[in-house]
Amino acid sequence: MKIDPKNPADLSAQIAKAIRDAIISGALPVDERLPSEAELADQFEVSRPTVREALKRLAAQSLIRTQRGATGGAFVNRLKFEDAYGQQITTSTLLLSMNEISFATACEARYALERACAPLSAKRRTADHLATMRAETHRQAQPGLTDEAFCASDVAFHRALVDAAGNPVLSYQLAGAVEAMQPLMNMITFSARSRERIVQMHTTIADAIEATDGSTADAILAELAEYTQELAQNVISQREAARHTNGAD
Amino acid sequence: MKIDPKNPADLSAQIAKAIRDAIISGALPVDERLPSEAELADQFEVSRPTVREALKRLAAQSLIRTQRGATGGAFVNRLKFEDAYGQQITTSTLLLSMNEISFATACEARYALERACAPLSAKRRTADHLATMRAETHRQAQPGLTDEAFCASDVAFHRALVDAAGNPVLSYQLAGAVEAMQPLMNMITFSARSRERIVQMHTTIADAIEATDGSTADAILAELAEYTQELAQNVISQREAARHTNGAD
DNA sequence: GACGTTTAATTGTCTGACAAATGAAAATTG
DNA sequence: CAATTTTCATTTGTCAGACAATTAAACGTC
Numbered sequence: 001m002k003i004d005p006k007n008p009a010d011l012s013a014q015i016a017k018a019i020r021d022a023i024i025s026g027a028l029p030v031d032e033r034l035p036s037e038a039e040l041a042d043q044f045e046v047s048r049p050t051v052r053e054a055l056k057r058l059a060a061q062s063l064i065r066t067q068r069g070a071t072g073g074a075f076v077n078r079l080k081f082e083d084a085y086g087q088q089i090t091t092s093t094l095l096l097s098m099n100e101i102s103f104a105t106a107c108e109a110r111y112a113l114e115r116a117c118a119p120l121s122a123k124r125r126t127a128d129h130l131a132t133m134r135a136e137t138h139r140q141a142q143p144g145l146t147d148e149a150f151c152a153s154d155v156a157f158h159r160a161l162v163d164a165a166g167n168p169v170l171s172y173q174l175a176g177a178v179e180a181m182q183p184l185m186n187m188i189t190f191s192a193r194s195r196e197r198i199v200q201m202h203t204t205i206a207d208a209i210e211a212t213d214g215s216t217a218d219a220i221l222a223e224l225a226e227y228t229q230e231l232a233q234n235v236i237s238q239r240e241a242a243r244h245t246n247g248a249d
Numbered sequence: 250m251k252i253d254p255k256n257p258a259d260l261s262a263q264i265a266k267a268i269r270d271a272i273i274s275g276a277l278p279v280d281e282r283l284p285s286e287a288e289l290a291d292q293f294e295v296s297r298p299t300v301r302e303a304l305k306r307l308a309a310q311s312l313i314r315t316q317r318g319a320t321g322g323a324f325v326n327r328l329k330f331e332d333a334y335g336q337q338i339t340t341s342t343l344l345l346s347m348n349e350i351s352f353a354t355a356c357e358a359r360y361a362l363e364r365a366c367a368p369l370s371a372k373r374r375t376a377d378h379l380a381t382m383r384a385e386t387h388r389q390a391q392p393g394l395t396d397e398a399f400c401a402s403d404v405a406f407h408r409a410l411v412d413a414a415g416n417p418v419l420s421y422q423l424a425g426a427v428e429a430m431q432p433l434m435n436m437i438t439f440s441a442r443s444r445e446r447i448v449q450m451h452t453t454i455a456d457a458i459e460a461t462d463g464s465t466a467d468a469i470l471a472e473l474a475e476y477t478q479e480l481a482q483n484v485i486s487q488r489e490a491a492r493h494t495n496g497a498d
Numbered sequence: 499g500a501c502g503t504t505t506a507a508t509t510g511t512c513t514g515a516c517a518a519a520t521g522a523a524a525a526t527t528g
Numbered sequence: 529c530a531a532t533t534t535t536c537a538t539t540t541g542t543c544a545g546a547c548a549a550t551t552a553a554a555c556g557t558c
Contacts, residue, residue: 009317009518009541012305024339030347036508047543049298052510053305056261060306061336063343068509069551079343090273090310091336092421094328098279101418108369109418116365120357169350169358172341173422258510258549285539296512301541317540318520 011046015054018044023063023076034064034074062087081168085175092180103184103232110177111225114158117174118221119214120165129164133157133206141199143192150195151185157202164209188231197227260295264303267293272312272325283313283323311336330417334424341429352433352481359426360474363407366423367470368463370413378413382406382455390448392441399444400434406451413458437480446476 022028035043040051055074058064062083064074077083096106121129136157140150155178162174190198201224208216271277284292289300304323307313311332313323345355370378385406389399404427411423439447450473457465 024342050542053302056302056305057309060309070507071552072508078347084340084344087340091333093273095333098327105416106418109416112365112419113362116361167354167358169355170361173426177422299511319538320521321539
């Protein structure tokens with residue numbers, strides 16, 4: 001665990017990297033207590049504020065947690081799936097909003113990943129997952145639901161579908177893809193007719209999952225992917241048209 | 250952009266959250282310069298070191314970049330895919346190593362996701378992707394290759410397969426799953442016979458992708474998933490046996 | 499032995515300071 | 529006047545020392 005003292009410009013980043021590498025390599029096991037900030041400052045021959053900046057970098061990645069008090073200090077954190085979810089969603093959301101990712105690209109990725117889950121979900125779904133899917137489907141059928149609420153329920157439905165696969169790694173990977181799509185989905189205005197069709201597809205998917213029929217679920221998901229693209233395309237076309245008539249740039 | 254001054258224990262975390270929310274919401278556009286550390290300290294009514302800790306948290310997530318000098322400061326960073334890759338791989342690797350994720354679970358997730366790419370890769374693969382897949386397959390056939398080198402080439406092959414789908418969101422999502430598996434894969438010792446079989450499957454997959462035959466690629470990937478599980482199972486069984494004969498715990 | 503008190507260790511924050519980098523403005527020079 | 533050099537102000541990076549808040553262990557008291 002060494003740093004390069006020749007370059008006194010990136011000290012806190014170097015220290016963070018040194019500790020991070022030690023954690024990743026397993027040299028620092030979970031729940032191991034790091035030396036106190038003062039000791040680290042001595043070891044690396046830097047000041048305490050510099051050490052603190054390094055520790056904050058690691059804390060931002062949930063790699064360590066800190067505790068005050070006599071037996072306190074910084075501890076190697078067991079990275080929980082829920083912590084990772086949050087980071088993944090933040091990162092995915094920013095990637096999509098900052099990199100001119102088209103709706104089509106994001107949508108394709110989301111449904112491709114989701115379809116990968118379908119066979120597993122059909123095999124392993126529990127009553128709980130099915131209940132969530134049914135409940136969300138019912139909610140989506142209620143009149144007077146705002147578009148945002150409809151989207152949120154849509155996300156909940158699809159998360160239940162993914163979680164039904166019973167594979168936490170898949171759930172983690174897909175949390176980002178599904179949740180990050182939500183801001184994009186919120187741009188779509190769902191007419192009563194389109195909602196009806198979506199609810200019908202959700203019902204069919206839930207039926208298929210209940211009947212452990214993965215291939216039907218997969219097929220409907222493919223159809224849903226196409227329909228979602230179609231809806232988005234309509235919104236985009238309408239905006240284009242409005243832009244031309246208004247004469248705005 | 251406000252913080253709660255009543256709780257003077259988490260100031261830097263609160264400030265980081267306030268700025269992060271502003272970035273995610275779009276209130277702070279890309280390349281926008283944040284106020285200087287001194288100004289932020291005034292705004293939030295905290296000291297400069299506290300502001301700095303908050304900024305370091307954001308820098309660790311690649312949300313901002315900093316520059317010294319007269320016109321320097323902290324700028325909202327356009328999150329690049331490559332930056333996101335790195336974070337995703339780090340997070341995925343730690344999740345797998347810290348949470349007692351079984352090889353079976355990780356392997357299932359990886360191949361499920363990869364199979365989601367297969368139809369798209371078959372449709373869109375370029376000569377470049379095919380060349381990479383062929384080159385890596387040839388490398389894997391060379392005798393005298395270490396297990397680590399074989400695994401690395403395996404990862405390169407599968408990344409080319411994923412990239413061939415031409416969807417950066419998919420590539421990003423899968424980078425984590427594929428790369429994070431590598432430490433687990435490295436535990437497997439590949440016999441000459443098993444390598445031969447894997448190379449053969451890779452060749453068949455490359456052939457299918459070249460022939461834009463997504464379903465064959467999918468089928469072979471399923472077979473490869475099963476075979477990988479089988480190899481891993483053998484390693485685990487052998488270790489169990491060795492443990493019993495040695496009498497170690 | 500149970501319970502309250504003290505104490506030491508540790509993080510969180512503050513103040514003030516200096517060094518290094520960097521671009522802009524000012525001064526100099528042809 | 530134009531080009532170049534110098535100076536300077538701004539900003540981040542780091543340091544030193546200090547105090548407050550928190551926490552658990554050690555201690556003393558009943």
